Amino acid sequence: xxxxxxxLLCLLAAIPxxxxxxxxxxxxxxxxxxxxxxxxAGDQVVARDTSSVFxxxxxxxPDVGYFRTIGAEGVLAQKPTLILAAQGTxxxxxxxxxxxxxxxxxxxxxRYSAETVLGNVTxxxxxxxxxxxxxALTAKLSAQLDAVRVRTLSAEAPRVIFLMSMNETxxxxxxxxxxxxxxxxxxxxxxxxxxxxxxxPLNAEALLAIDPDVILYGVSPxxxxxxxxxxxxxxxxAGRTGRLHALDLGxxxxxxxxxxxxxxxxxxxxxxxxxATVQR
Amino acid sequence: MASPVRPALxxxxxxxxxxxxxxxxxxxxxxxxxPLSPETLWRAVTGRTASLSALDHTVLFSIxxxxxxxxxxxGAVLGLCGAGMQGLFRNPLADPGLIGVTGGxxxxxxxxxxxxxxxxxxxxxxxxxxxxxxxALGGALAATAFMHRASVIEGRVxxxxxxxxxxxxxxxxxxxxxxxxxxxDDDQLRQFTFWTLGSLGQVTWPRLxxxxxxxxxxxFLIPRHAxxxxxxxxxxxxxxxxGVDLARLKRTLVFATAAGVGAAVSIAGGIGFIGLVVPxxxxxxxxxxxxxxxxxxxxxxxxxxxxxxxLARTITSPAELPVGIITAAxxxxxxxxxxxxxxxxxxF
Numbered sequence: 081x082x083x084x085x086x087x088l089l090c091l092l093a094a095i096p097x098x099x100x101x102x103x104x105x106x107x108x109x110x111x112x113x114x115x116x117x118x119x120x121a122g123d124q125v126v127a128r129d130t131s132s133v134f135x136x137x138x139x140x141x142p143d144v145g146y147f148r149t150i151g152a153e154g155v156l157a158q159k160p161t162l163i164l165a166a167q168g169t170x171x172x173x174x175x176x177x178x179x180x181x182x183x184x185x186x187x188x189x190x191r192y193s194a195e196t197v198l199g200n201v202t203x204x205x206x207x208x209x210x211x212x213x214x215x216a217l218t219a220k221l222s223a224q225l226d227a228v229r230v231r232t233l234s235a236e237a238p239r240v241i242f243l244m245s246m247n248e249t250x251x252x253x254x255x256x257x258x259x260x261x262x263x264x265x266x267x268x269x270x271x272x273x274x275x276x277x278x279x280x281p282l283n284a285e286a287l288l289a290i291d292p293d294v295i296l297y298g299v300s301p302x303x304x305x306x307x308x309x310x311x312x313x314x315x316x317x318a319g320r321t322g323r324l325h326a327l328d329l330g331x332x333x334x335x336x337x338x339x340x341x342x343x344x345x346x347x348x349x350x351x352x353x354x355x356a357t358v359q360r
Numbered sequence: 361m362a363s364p365v366r367p368a369l370x371x372x373x374x375x376x377x378x379x380x381x382x383x384x385x386x387x388x389x390x391x392x393x394x395p396l397s398p399e400t401l402w403r404a405v406t407g408r409t410a411s412l413s414a415l416d417h418t419v420l421f422s423i424x425x426x427x428x429x430x431x432x433x434x435g436a437v438l439g440l441c442g443a444g445m446q447g448l449f450r451n452p453l454a455d456p457g458l459i460g461v462t463g464g465x466x467x468x469x470x471x472x473x474x475x476x477x478x479x480x481x482x483x484x485x486x487x488x489x490x491x492x493x494x495x496a497l498g499g500a501l502a503a504t505a506f507m508h509r510a511s512v513i514e515g516r517v518x519x520x521x522x523x524x525x526x527x528x529x530x531x532x533x534x535x536x537x538x539x540x541x542x543x544x545d546d547d548q549l550r551q552f553t554f555w556t557l558g559s560l561g562q563v564t565w566p567r568l569x570x571x572x573x574x575x576x577x578x579x580f581l582i583p584r585h586a587x588x589x590x591x592x593x594x595x596x597x598x599x600x601x602x603g604v605d606l607a608r609l610k611r612t613l614v615f616a617t618a619a620g621v622g623a624a625v626s627i628a629g630g631i632g633f634i635g636l637v638v639p640x641x642x643x644x645x646x647x648x649x650x651x652x653x654x655x656x657x658x659x660x661x662x663x664x665x666x667x668x669x670x671l672a673r674t675i676t677s678p679a680e681l682p683v684g685i686i687t688a689a690x691x692x693x694x695x696x697x698x699x700x701x702x703x704x705x706x707x708f
Contacts, residue, residue: 127678130679142678143678143679144678144679145676145678145679145680146679148550148551148554149554149559149561149680149682151393151561151673151678151679151680152418152423152561153392153393153394153419153423153424153673153678154393154394154677154678154679154680155678156393156394156415156418156419156423157392157393157394157395157419157677157678158678159415168547168550170551170554171551171554171559171561171562172489173489173561173562173563173564173567174561174562176489176564177418177422177423177564180418180422181414181415181418182414257545257546258546276543277543277544277545277546278544278545278546278549279546280542
């Protein structure tokens, strides 16, 4: 009797082990690493890249360098069985070495869109055999994004500018194809700066002429209390009306599994609830 | 000036530099992020490669070996061409970048990064990953050819004019590079930044094979002009009286350097200070005789770059530092100490 019970116990214990063989994962790219952990496969990650800073548990893992300037030998030295790499992992010759090494290499899209984030969650769910967790996560993300869309649909989109880095005379502002512009759009705002790609210098005079409703600026997770210069605080309408807000570059702009929370928070900044305004 | 060694000691000293290079090369193969046991290495050396694990085989033959050969080639050609340029310009500050090679290569590289997916897509299908190095090389050669034309007066290449034309070309190429970068997106900017910092991580067998033919003229032609460069130390007119064909000398040196340094820069990016500092160091050891200075610079340049790359790969392991940081950080203090010594001895 006890022996058959033990056998049953062993069988039960073996089920997960049969279905999910533990991988040794090297995860390259902040959003990819975050998704792997969000799906509950964090214990299989053996190394990460420099941009992978969340959740805090990743800091105990070896860092193989920034994912855009990876060295193949450093990755192979971790003896991975699975390499997960965000689009943009490079340089190309090193990536080719990894692809030809016989280790499973999965490339993940890194465009700044809700579809990409949802697609990556589903894809990683399949790769890591965590389809249930992935389905739950995409359902939650979609619900959060839909809620924001419904709430901001009827409201007029405020004109929002994102500044990456600031000093007394010049700033770097987000144009097309940036995480910041994608985030502003998802949160029901509109970036008036278009026609150029990436982050480009914007001089003070142009900023005053555009006169945006809201100014968002990026702060590094390492220096969360960085202040914008005085001329932005007092010289712009957004600054004077208290519509100057800091975003955490490692969270709000990461386009990972916390996108739903990030968009909800930013939408609340762009479309403050009427009740809150009345109270004031 | 520290006194150079006695003439009788030059040959042993050159052999010592060669030994240093061999040691640096062996060390580059032995150490890295992935630990390889001495036994594994011995099996590889004795040709029993079939018994290596797939990982060890990849690390040794696809990663470390092409990279070490790349460092050797790039370091040697930068040292060699640096010595040649300092001799040609009779200027201790001349470095291979001065003739527009680096600026032209950077412009070629940034144009490739910007247009790889659009205008150059058809070319990329045929050349694959060789497109970037070849674009950089094309930029280097075009800039140098332009510089060479701009410095001819009545059929004679004027060295002082060549120096100024080089400065002008670099400025123009810099403006072009800046303009393309302004319209680039984030990914393209990052790719280019990585390229300018310099890294031997880009060196693979096909790229190495593509660079070798362009490096060979520098390796074979520049040492053969050592005597002419010695004569040139006396002055252009004097060298002419000694039977040196000045026009040919200038043309050969400039184009061999452009091809060699262009190829080096194209596979490894901007690696600072080797071309400038190594010939100075070697001059301290051997004196100004180019017959010793040129091979010495090649050997020391190669050994130095191999060692710098080994450091770059291992001190932040498993991550990698750009090797340009290490060469500049090692080179600049040496350079300042040379300046200091020159000031003390009233050489300037």
